[in-house]
Amino acid sequence: METKLARIAEAAKARPNEKFTSLAHLINERTLAERHRKMETGKASGVDGETKATYGENLEANLQDLVAHMKRQAYKPQPALRKYIPKPGTDKMRPLGLPSYEDKLVQGVLAEILGAIHEQDFLDCSHGFRPGRGCHEALRQLGEIIETRRVNYILDADIRGFFDHVDHEWLMKFVAHRVADPNVLRLIQRFLKAGVMEAGIVYDTPEGTPQGGVISPLLANVYLHYVLDLWFEKAVKRACRGEAYMVRYADDFVCCFQYEDDAKKFHGWLKERLKKFELEIAEEKTRIIAFGRQAWQGHNNGGGKPETFDFLGFTHYCGTSRGGWFRVKRKTSRKKYRASLKRVNEWLAKNRHLPMRVMMRKLRLKVAGNHRYYGITDNSPMLRKFNQQVTKALYKWLNRRSQKRSLNWTQFSKFLKVFPLPKPVIHVNIYKAKAAFAAK
Numbered sequence: 001m002e003t004k005l006a007r008i009a010e011a012a013k014a015r016p017n018e019k020f021t022s023l024a025h026l027i028n029e030r031t032l033a034e035r036h037r038k039m040e041t042g043k044a045s046g047v048d049g050e051t052k053a054t055y056g057e058n059l060e061a062n063l064q065d066l067v068a069h070m071k072r073q074a075y076k077p078q079p080a081l082r083k084y085i086p087k088p089g090t091d092k093m094r095p096l097g098l099p100s101y102e103d104k105l106v107q108g109v110l111a112e113i114l115g116a117i118h119e120q121d122f123l124d125c126s127h128g129f130r131p132g133r134g135c136h137e138a139l140r141q142l143g144e145i146i147e148t149r150r151v152n153y154i155l156d157a158d159i160r161g162f163f164d165h166v167d168h169e170w171l172m173k174f175v176a177h178r179v180a181d182p183n184v185l186r187l188i189q190r191f192l193k194a195g196v197m198e199a200g201i202v203y204d205t206p207e208g209t210p211q212g213g214v215i216s217p218l219l220a221n222v223y224l225h226y227v228l229d230l231w232f233e234k235a236v237k238r239a240c241r242g243e244a245y246m247v248r249y250a251d252d253f254v255c256c257f258q259y260e261d262d263a264k265k266f267h268g269w270l271k272e273r274l275k276k277f278e279l280e281i282a283e284e285k286t287r288i289i290a291f292g293r294q295a296w297q298g299h300n301n302g303g304g305k306p307e308t309f310d311f312l313g314f315t316h317y318c319g320t321s322r323g324g325w326f327r328v329k330r331k332t333s334r335k336k337y338r339a340s341l342k343r344v345n346e347w348l349a350k351n352r353h354l355p356m357r358v359m360m361r362k363l364r365l366k367v368a369g370n371h372r373y374y375g376i377t378d379n380s381p382m383l384r385k386f387n388q389q390v391t392k393a394l395y396k397w398l399n400r401r402s403q404k405r406s407l408n409w410t411q412f413s414k415f416l417k418v419f420p421l422p423k424p425v426i427h428v429n430i431y432k433a434k435a436a437f438a439a440k
Contacts, residue, residue: 001026001030001031001034004026004042004115005112005113005322006116007402007425008020008023008113008116008117009116009117009119009120011111012116012119012120012178013040013117013120016120016121017086018178019176019178019179019180020117020178020179020180020181021176021180021181021182022075022181023113023179023181023183023251023421024070024124024181024183024184024187025072025114026109026113027067027106027109028067028108029060029063029064029067031109031235032063032066032067032105032106033059035061035105035108035109035112036055036056036059036063036105039052039105039106039108039350039437040052041053042140044083044100044237045081045098045100045129046081046099046103046104047051047078047079047080047081047097047197048100048101049102049405050100050102051101051303052101053130055069055101055102062102062216065072065380066102066105066106070106072170072226072234073183073186073344075090075106075187075190075434076190076194076195077099077100077103077106077190077191077194077198078099078100078102078103078201079194079195079197079202080097080098080099080103080194080195080196080197080210080213081097081099081196081197081198081213081242082095082096082097082098082196082197082198082203083096083097083098083212084096084137087226087330091411092119095164095210095211095314096211096212097196097210097211097213097216098212099210099212099214101176103194104214105137106187107191107213107214107215108214108215108396110184110187110188110215110416111214111215111218112165112377113132113184113255114175114179114184114215114218114222115131115218117178117179117211117223118132118218118221118222118416121178121225122221122225122229123225123229123230123233124141125141125232125233125245125246125247125248126221126224126225126229126249127141127247127248127249128217128220128221128249128250128252129217129218129220129221129250129285130246135313135439136376136428136430137313138247138248138249138311138312139246139312139314139330139376139431140252140431142247142256142311142328143236143330143430145247145256146197146256146291146292147285147293147326147327147328149245150243150258150294151241151245151256151291151292152180152240152257152258152259152290152291152292152293153256153257153258153259153260153262153263153288153290153291153292154254154255154256154263154288154289154291154292155254155255155256155257155263155266155270155283155286155287155288155308156254156280156285156286156287156289156309156310157254157255157267157268157270157279157285157286158282158285158286158312159252159274159279159281159282159337160279160280160281161221161250162251162279163208163209163210163216163251163277164207164208165207165208165222165278166207166208166209166219166220166223166278166357167207167277167278168189168192168193168207168221168275170227170278171192171209171219171222171223172185172330173187174190174222174223174225174226175188175222177226188215188219191211191215192205192287193206193212194204196270196388197281205213207278215313215388216401217250220250220251223297224248224250226249227273227274227277227279228246228248228273229246230246231273232244232246233253237271237312239265239269240257240259240262240265241258241259241261241262241268242257242258242259243256243257243258244256244257244258244262244263244266246302249309249312252311252312253271254309256292260288260290263288265289267286267288287309289306289308290306290307291305291308291309291316291318292318292326293308294417295318296318296320296326296372297326298415299318303356305353306318308392313332313336313374313381314329314330314331314332314333314336314376315330315331315332315333315334316330317330317331318328319378329378330376330379330430331378331381332374332379332382332383332386336374337382337384337385337386340370340386341386341390341393342369343366344363344366345364345397346392346394347366348363348397349397350401352398353398353400356419357419360419363390363421364368364393364421364422366389367386367390367421368422370383370386371422371425372427373384374386375424375425375426375427375428376426376427376428376429376430377426377428377429377431377433378430379426380424380426382424383424383426384424386424387421387423387424390421391416391421394419394421395407395412397408398412398415
């Protein structure tokens with residue numbers, strides 16, 4: 001499969017206007033079996049109740065039957081099971097659509113095929129759900145743009161309910177730019193129209209791509225590649241008086257401008273552009289701020305302190321290097337910080353009766369996970385603050401394991417020597433490809 005995907009990628013890169021007409025045959029028993037082996041265990045099941053373990057008990061027969069249905073055009077995806085998870089930093093719940101196990105397998109292989117093609121077209125400003133890219137790479141690129149280019153204004157925008165409002169007709173047109181295999185196009189259409197099941201009732205999905213679907217992130221990138229990325233690169237930049245840049249991670253993006261009037265004009269253009277594709281910006285979350293070297297110099301000359309903006313869980317603010325030069329700095333955003341502490345506190349409340357070694361091993365993993373993401377250049381103070389608050393929460397809940405107070409602070413300090421929390425560590429040097437060093 002890897003060899004075939006590599007050939008498809010090479011062809012897509014060499015011939016950017018070519019449409020691929022024969023792809024469906026790549027979804028076969030062998031590729032589906034490979035996908036099955038890659039699936040993680042312990043994942044929540046869809047409406048079919050199947051898991052990797054149960055499906056694998058009769059894998060060969062199950063895959064033969066699945067492929068036979070696909071060849072007869074009789075395969076129809078089942079509705080995604082609607083689940084809700086807490087939305088970090090708010091009291092709201094985020095809807096997820098969990099596909100059935102067979103649908104996960106088919107979507108997984110299909111996503112690999114489509115990804116091999118579209119990955120060659122995606123622009124460098126796009127970072128979300130792409131191989132070899134991630135949040136930290138997006139942050140690096142944004143920092144480099146602000147620090148080295150003529151950037152004085154930031155437009156911090158938010159698309160309202162993007163995944164719920166993707167227009168199916170437009171999406172299919174965008175996919176068809178590169179894919180002309182009718183069987184693949186029909187398959188994508190069926191996934192989009194499969195519906196969702198909630199409380200035993202199946203609801204139609206005339207628009208949107210369910211978050212939780214294996215193929216949804218790729219389809220979202222295809223949609224925004226044509227709606228936003230190409231438009232910004234080919235039309236917006238040419239229409240601006242000064243320099244203009246964009247960095248996008250999934251539906252979260254930041255635009256940088258040299259001149260304020262360009263930023264204001266783009267704000268108006270953006271509303272019209274999104275409206276054409278059945279989307280809209282959340283005006284209450286969209287703003288233009290002065291940010292960059294010029295704003296920093298104005299502050300040093302007696303002007304007001306430059307505003308900040310949040311992107312990918314970090315608050316970006318104007319600062320200086322050790323040599324006194326302008327530099328973009330980042331710290332964990334207040335919203336994400338509070339959400340992280342709330343999750344740890346709730347987990348401790350529910351799991352404080354676990355055996356001590358088990359509880360501390362799991363807690364260490366949670367704290368280390370927070371450090372791996374938020375442990376970037378300049379964020380040491382927030383990492384230390386997070387550890388301090390987790391330590392206080394741990395002390396509180398250990399003393400509620402029984403009706404009697406079991407630990408004083410001296411005893412708790414000895415306890416931490418036996419079961420220490422991970423030390424705050426900077427895992428990502430934002431100015432280097434990879435780094436890990438102790439936070440000081």
